[in-house]
Amino acid sequence: MVKAVTFDWWYTIANPPPDGEEYQRHARELRVGGMLQVLEEEGITVTRERLFEAYDRFTEDIARIWERNVDLTGEEQLALILRHAGVRKTANRNLLSKLAEPFRRVLFELPPSLNNGISDCLSQIKSDGYKIGIISNTGRTWGRYLREIQEEFEIFQFFEVFSFSDEMGVRKPESAIFTRTLKGLGVPPEAAVHIGDDPLADVGGAEAVGMKTVWYDNARSPNVRGRKADAETDEFSKLPAIIRGL
16 A cells, blocks of 8 residues: 655656756856856956866766766765866865855756646645655755755645755665655655656666656656556646555
8 A cells, every 4th residue: 555655856746947058058157157256255266267177077077976876965066176176275164055056046047847737736645645755866956955946836845755866875766765765754665656757767766676656758758668667647637546546
């Protein structure tokens, strides 16, 4: 019997802005330009060109790190950028907090959009008595800021456990991020179902720990690439009934 439901965030609950070159350039400019302003205010000298180069090297590094299903905290990501920029001054907590603000700014100036029906779906699932959690790989949109955007969207209150990869140190499909979430929810794997769009990270990762799975078809992936979820849906209005039937 299902007692808890966990959701993926990106491309399941919410979609980022169109992932085109213009968006990527804008996000890069906001992050690096904001960091440069902070460093100048702190009396730390680094050229604009050097900082952009450092950010691009960091982007390559973090992609390789993510391939190992591990993640860095926001502060560790910022420290990596500073090292590549040749900034030798020890970054204290106050400086790192200021440098993090441009990363937050991207999320709020270029905000995601909720998928149709998700708010009503979460409300119904909560009313049905299920515990609800989030299991999300965060990239450069760290968990602390995703909580803020969820509060703005008025869905934060539906969740009891938030498992974000930058805070957990591991990424889906690694089993640890699922098992820690289940421990927080207080349910065994067989009493939980995970909903997500990614065949490997969501369906495969949840199946590996013994959870039930629902593949959310957001039209990005043509199929689940040979992985058979317990159920599939492309409409959140159908999800409460699907969960009751599992």
